[in-house]
Amino acid sequence: xxxxxxxRERIALIESRRESLLRLLxxxxxxTLRIDVNxxxxxxxxxxxxxxxxxxxxxxx
Numbered sequence: 001x002x003x004x005x006x007x008r009e010r011i012a013l014i015e016s017r018r019e020s021l022l023r024l025l026x027x028x029x030x031x032t033l034r035i036d037v038n039x040x041x042x043x044x045x046x047x048x049x050x051x052x053x054x055x056x057x058x059x060x061x
């Protein structure tokens with residue numbers, strides 16, 4: 001099992017990658033990929049929320 005610090009670091013990395021998806025959505029020529037990016041953001045947000053609900057003491061920064 002991962003220690004709490006490692007879990008926090010991995011979640012922080014995932015959250016930082018979320019910002020890349022948000023920047024990608026700002027691209028005007030994204031076309032139909034916009035649907036996939038939106039879906040990825042929704043799933044990522046769900047995973048982050050689930051992590052924070054499951055490990056509230058670990059998720060606290």
